[in-house]
Amino acid sequence: MDVTVLVVVVVAAVVIGGLGLALVRAHARGSDVLAELSVADWFSLKVNLTAAEAARATTAVEAAASERGTEPERREIAPRAQTPARVLWVDDNPDNNVHETIALERLGRFVVKATNSRAALDYLKELDIALVITDLHRGDDSDAGRDLAARLAGRLPVVVYTGDAGTAGVVPGASAVVDQPWDLVDAVQRLLART
Structure with a gap:
């Protein structure tokens, strides 16, 4: 696997994981949280x-x-x-x-x-x-x-x-x-x- 692809995948996983954790914590505190994440906003495919x-x-x-x-x-x-x-x-x-x-x-x-x-x-x-x-x-x-x-x-x-x-x-x-x-x-x- 190309190193650049690996780095992008790892960074994306960390960012998505961090956002998910923040949403779970906000929801646990009783906040009405709505978040949408579109992979299309981050990547394009050729x-x-x-x-x-x-x-x-x-x-x-x-x-x-x-x-x-x-x-x-x-x-x-x-x-x-x-x-x-x-x-x-x-x-x-x-x-x-x-x-x-x-x-x-x-x-x-x-x-x-x-x-x-x-x-x-x-x-x-x-x-x-x-x-x-x-x-x-x-x-x-x-x-x-x-x-x-x-x-x-x-x-x-x-x-x-x-x-x-x-x-x-x-x-x-x-x-x-x-x-x-x-x-x-x-x-x-x-x-x-x-x-």
């Missing part, structure tokens, strides 16, 4: 995307492009350090996005799927979601994706992934409207790098 994972993600995006019947572009996803993030994908046909999901998972994105906006809003209430991907049409509701994007405007990035971005027009609340797997991955990576 994960190194290995060359092997980047290559597997590239293969998954190429498979998605091929499945969509588009000319497979030859792009490479570069290995790099990035912060893991949870992505919510709302689509009534999630199996249509298997390869795109695999690519995002290989890039350190934890993909949670919902098939309707009601479930999506429940996930958003309960989980720390960094970005939403949505389709436009779900079942008989041709505006489901537009409505969800508008509802989330300003709260977090929304990427609309649709069959034809050219005909989708402007989608209020959407950070990007894309129709190709490479564009999807690029948008997600770009938007999450900002947050």
